[in-house]
Amino acid sequence: MKTPQRLQTLVDEGLIDTVVRQLMSGKEAMVYVVRCGEETRCAKVYKEADKRSFRQAVDYTENRRVKNTREARAMAKGTKFGRKVTEAIWQSAEVDALYRLAAAGVRVPTPHNFLEGVLLMDLVTDANGDAAPRLNDVAFSPEDARRHHASLLREVMRMLCAGVVHGDLSEFNVLLAEDGPVIIDLPQAVDAAGNNHAKRMLLRDVENLRNFFGQYEPALLKTHYGDEIWQLYERGLLRPETELAGTFVRESGPVDLSNVLREVDDARAEEAARLLRMQTPRQ
Helix, strand or coil: CCCCHHHHHHHHCCCCCEEEEEEEECCCEEEEEEEECCEEEEEEEECCHHHCCCCCCHHHHCCCCCCCHHHHHHHHHCCHHHHHHHHHHHHHHHHHHHHHHHHCCCCCCCEEEEECCEEEEECCECCCCCECCEHHHCCCCHHHHHHHHHHHHHHHHHHHHCCEECCCCCCCCEEEECCEEEECCCCCCEECCCCCCHHHHHHHHHHHHHHHHHCCCHHHHHCCHHHHHHHHHHCCCCCCCCCCCCCCCCCCCCCCHHHHHHHHHHHHHHHHHHHHHHHCCEC
């Protein structure tokens, strides 16, 4: 196919030899299958802020660092330069998270380069060598549902041990490779220790996995792994190999109404995002 303009720089730099085809177009980026020497990889081309629908919520961007006070002021004022800085930070968050998680042994696509708003990384494939499907596109037996759910919980724990919470984990951003699930789409990843909303996001990530796989194995719907994982993390006892019970007894105390309302708003926003993802064509 004809090389898209956004990929031409990578071709000129010798990072990409040929563009094979467009793989998908999502809410925040377009993804292409490319050839790099003998390797087949994918190139994620981030859309400009005014051409995508993903909302950079304050909860996600909390505590993300900028280079200087000039950039901080520009971001706060929403100037053209400030929006550019915000966009750069948003994109680099995924790149940084991928390198950090890959180094920690988390099952994410191996990143290779990031240039001019394009992330070059491994193509996740199925048993036939084709692009791996999302979990949402696959039906599971109860046994497979339990197995993949346990595998992903292990990855969530490994991520948290590396100090990262995905923040938007669901069946829409996990690919089923030949050798098991691979986690993708990390621009909203947050620092577990530096973001005040990290616990809420971790609990939501785990709940999303429970609800999805619970469609195929109802016994999973009775589990409470999220609270258990976070409590172990807070106490400094969490390890990737930690055996979980799936049960948790909450301490009684006054209800935090503001937090309850936030959860309701998050649920509404997540459902709207889910419906949008279902309407987005996968090519």
